[in-house]
Amino acid sequence: MKKTTKKEAAAKPAKVNAPNMVIAQSGGPSMVINASLVAAVLTAQVARKNGAMGKILGARHGVEGLLNGDFIDLTSLPAKKAEAIALTPSSALGSCRHKPDAEDCKKIFEVFKKNRVGYFFYIGGNDSADAARIVAEEAEKEGYPLIAYHIPKTIDNDLRSCDHTPGYGSAAKFVASALMGDDLDNRALGGVKIDIIMGRDAGFLTAASALARKRPDDGPHLIYLPEVPFTVEKFVADVKAAMKKFGRCVIAVSEGIRGKDGVPIGAKLGSGEKDSHGNVQMSGSGALGDYLAGILKEKAAVKRVRADTFGYLQRSFPAMQSESDFADASFAGQKAVMFAVMAACGDKSVPVKGTVGIVRKPGKKYKVDYIALPIKDAAKFTRSVPKEFIAKNGHDVTPAFIEYAKPLLGDLPPTEVL
Numbered sequence: 001m002k003k004t005t006k007k008e009a010a011a012k013p014a015k016v017n018a019p020n021m022v023i024a025q026s027g028g029p030s031m032v033i034n035a036s037l038v039a040a041v042l043t044a045q046v047a048r049k050n051g052a053m054g055k056i057l058g059a060r061h062g063v064e065g066l067l068n069g070d071f072i073d074l075t076s077l078p079a080k081k082a083e084a085i086a087l088t089p090s091s092a093l094g095s096c097r098h099k100p101d102a103e104d105c106k107k108i109f110e111v112f113k114k115n116r117v118g119y120f121f122y123i124g125g126n127d128s129a130d131a132a133r134i135v136a137e138e139a140e141k142e143g144y145p146l147i148a149y150h151i152p153k154t155i156d157n158d159l160r161s162c163d164h165t166p167g168y169g170s171a172a173k174f175v176a177s178a179l180m181g182d183d184l185d186n187r188a189l190g191g192v193k194i195d196i197i198m199g200r201d202a203g204f205l206t207a208a209s210a211l212a213r214k215r216p217d218d219g220p221h222l223i224y225l226p227e228v229p230f231t232v233e234k235f236v237a238d239v240k241a242a243m244k245k246f247g248r249c250v251i252a253v254s255e256g257i258r259g260k261d262g263v264p265i266g267a268k269l270g271s272g273e274k275d276s277h278g279n280v281q282m283s284g285s286g287a288l289g290d291y292l293a294g295i296l297k298e299k300a301a302v303k304r305v306r307a308d309t310f311g312y313l314q315r316s317f318p319a320m321q322s323e324s325d326f327a328d329a330s331f332a333g334q335k336a337v338m339f340a341v342m343a344a345c346g347d348k349s350v351p352v353k354g355t356v357g358i359v360r361k362p363g364k365k366y367k368v369d370y371i372a373l374p375i376k377d378a379a380k381f382t383r384s385v386p387k388e389f390i391a392k393n394g395h396d397v398t399p400a401f402i403e404y405a406k407p408l409l410g411d412l413p414p415t416e417v418l
Contacts, residue, residue: 018052019118019145019344021337023074024059024066026124026131027097028155028312029090030167031174031321032329036123036151037093038086039333041074044119048075052341054116062096062122063131067104069111086330089316095124100131105138112144119147119340123333125154125165129355129378136353136375147343149336150355150375153329155315157204158382161373163360166332169325169408171198171314172208175252176412178310179212183219183250184415191304192239192249192296195220196289198314199254200264203227203385205314208405209252210397214415219250226256227384228394230265235292236299238395243302255288255309265291285309322410324366331370332356339372351375366407 023040025033037058047053056075059065072093085092100108111117122132129150136148152162155171175197186193197206203225210223221242224230242249258264269287289307296302339350350372357377361367389401 017116018048018054020054020057020116021119021121021340022057022059022066022071022112022115022117023093023121024062024123025091025093025095025153026062026122026128027095027153028125029095029316030153030155031089031170031316032166032326033123033153034088034090034092035086035326035329036153036166036333038082039330040121040123040151040337041077041333042079042082043334043337045075045077047337047341052344053119057115057117058093061094062124062128063098063100063104063108064096065094066108066111066135067100069114071115086326087321089318089321097127098131099127100134102138105135106142108135109139109142109144112146118145118344119149119337121149121151121336121340123151123153125152125156126159126378126380126382128153129159129161129375130380133353133375133379140353147340147352148354148375149340150378151332151336152356152358152378153332155205156199156202156382158202158384159378160381160383161355161378162358163368164328164358164408166325166329166358167315168204169322169328169410170320171205172211172405173322173325173409173412174314174317174320175205175208175310176211176409177320179209179220179250179252180214180218180413180415182308183212184417186219186248186250187417189304190248191306192243192251192293192300192302193219194251194253194289194292194296194305194307196253196255196286196307196309198310199226200256201226201382201384203254203256206252206254207385207389207397207401208409210402211405211409211412215417217246219248220252221246221249222251222395223397224251224253224257224395225385225390226254226258226264227390229260230257231259232295232299234394236295239296239300239302243300251292253288253292257288322408324408324410328358328368332358335370335372342372355379
């Protein structure tokens with residue numbers, strides 16, 4: 001953990017009846033979301049000793065736990081168990097995708113009042129930030145004293161408030177490692193292999209497949225992102241060209257690729273089921289992979305075509321944590337509690353409704369800083385892969401992306417071929 005600054009150390013109000021805190025996890029699990037949870041809890045334990053914090057409560061299954069008062073007391077969570085949980089993938093408290101409305105907020109405030117909650121921390125992506133924003137703003141309307149902080153997390157890497165998001169580096173490491181193995185498999189048997197990778201609106205995770213390349217003829221040979229309109233004609237032509245050049249073809253495809261109409265192709269093929277935030281569910285189906293494989297068999301005359309949908313495997317795979325990703329997740333959780341305590345002390349340099357921004361410092365060596373931002377900066381809206389990261393041919397990434405992503409993944413397994 002980083003040492004507490006003098007300013008942060010000064011933010012330790014001695015309160016006899018300090019307000020309690022609630023922390024919850026939301027959205028899709030990740031390989032490092034528990035690192036944020038544990039860091040926040042351990043930092044809160046220190047704040048409690050200094051009189052700034054009361055009980056430390058964890059809500060089961062996000063907003064659902066808040067509504068039902070389903071809490072687990074983490075006030076005295078043993079350090080040894082905490083360290084083990086931090087290294088464990090998935091959401092230890094359980095998760096949900098429930099978007100609270102005004103009526104939900106009223107129920108939540110009643111639960112908060114009953115449990116003397118004055119601090120609320122929500123770990124998740126942009127939808128989770130928006131849920132925390134709604135709760136915080138409704139609390140303000142009701143005159144309920146609440147300091148709310150969003151702790152960033154998403155494997156999609158699409159938060160506008162962060163250079164990169166905790167959860168992305170580890171999931172990207174899984175994708176790159178999986179593509180390395182798939183490329184070796186394809187070398188042995190030939191033909192075309194299609195891998196469908198998570199990413200509804202942003203192609204950062206699929207783009208990470210490019211880091212699997214160590215040799216000039218390594219796959220993936222083609223990479224398709226949601227940011228580039230997809231056409232069957234170009235897809236077929238691209239595959240034919242790759243087959244001619246390499247004698248085989250490995251393809252990384254984002255689940256969110258869309259045609260010129262802007263509608264995800266996978267959404268048209270699936271059931272159309274949506275969560276409470278209006279997001280179409282696509283990761284639980286192999287329909288897109290089957291569809292693309294069928295196109296190549298019919299229009300490209302490729303005899304051997306196989307397709308896999310990585311699906312939820314990318315989110316909680318053990319032993320795939322990126323070191324920098326784990327560090328980012330830990331510092332995000334730690335800083336959220338520090339900023340919240342500073343806000344409780346009346347420090348105007350930090351918002352009472354905030355999020356932790358991750359900023360990459362300029363220079364060749366990878367360094368980041370963690371800053372307090374208004375919660376609206378992370379809520380609701382997302383970002384896409386920048387144009388400078390996408391190759392002009394529309395089916396690859398640029399060296400600028402490789403330079404951006406490499407430190408987020410860390411070392412990948414070594415391989416060799418004859």
